[in-house]
Amino acid sequence: MSTADGSRATRLARGEPRAVATPSASPSKILPVTGRYPDPRYRPAMNFSELQVVAGQVARATGREIRWRLELGKNPGPLVMIRGGLDDCTIAIHPVAARKVPPNTWAFLFGHEFAHLVANLGTQSQTNPSNELKADIAGARYAMAAGYRLEAFLGWVLTERNQSSDSHGTLHGRVQAIAARFGVRQNVIRAEAQRYSGKT
Ligand SMILES: [Zn+2]
Incomplete structure (x- = not known):
């Protein structure tokens, strides 16, 4: 995935806190997702409201009460980061990635x-x-409980550059560790990665 500035803003990690733009979407604009749109694995998000719906589904799946907000972060900037605590947190997402x-x-x-x-x-x-x-x-458990597919996610990650850092290790190494933990077979993940590669 390329971002508008030509860099690949694909960290599973958070970055440094930074100022973010306030999205225009309000809760009243949230649309139900289930059954109305094409497969959420193989298309971009329809709009910001859909991403709010997804975040809400995953937040509920944690079993904890989380007061969260979603907002568009800066470009260049990290793919996703969170700040705050369970009683008041903000997730900032990369504005180009939000559309892709x-x-x-x-x-x-x-x-x-x-x-x-x-x-x-x-x-x-x-x-x-x-x-x-x-x-x-833990995050994979929440997302799966909300109905999302782990093997597709891992395949998507494999299409990203294999970044490495002292704080996070290597991205593809994490894919292998997650796959091992949940018993997802390598050929299944590779097939998903090929499907994503064919679309970019
Ligand atoms: Zn993290």
Whole structure:
């Protein structure tokens, strides 16, 4: 996935806090997703409201009461990041990715971010590869409980550049660890990755 500035803003991680634009969507504009739109794995989000619906589904699946807001972040900037606590948190998403990344993928990205708060896995600079994997796994459980598909998400991640950092480890290494944890077979993930590659 390329962003408007030509860089690939595809971190599963949070970045530094930054100022964000306020989205125009309001709760009254939220549209129901179920059964009305094409498969959320293989198309971009229809609009910002759909992403709010997805975030709400995943937030409910945590089993915790979370007061959250979704907003568009800066470009260039991280794919997704969260700040605040369970009683008042804000998820900022990359404005170009918001229009390009499938809702199924967002469900897992939101799940990861919520997991950081629900499981107290550290924020910003306090995170580490062990906590990131814990957030990946807990977040995947939330997204799956909300009805989203893990193998498709992992395939999507494999089409992204294999970024590495001291705080997060390698992106593709995380895919393998998540797949092992949930028993997802490599050929299934590769087939999904090929499907995503064919569309870009
Ligand atoms: Zn994280």
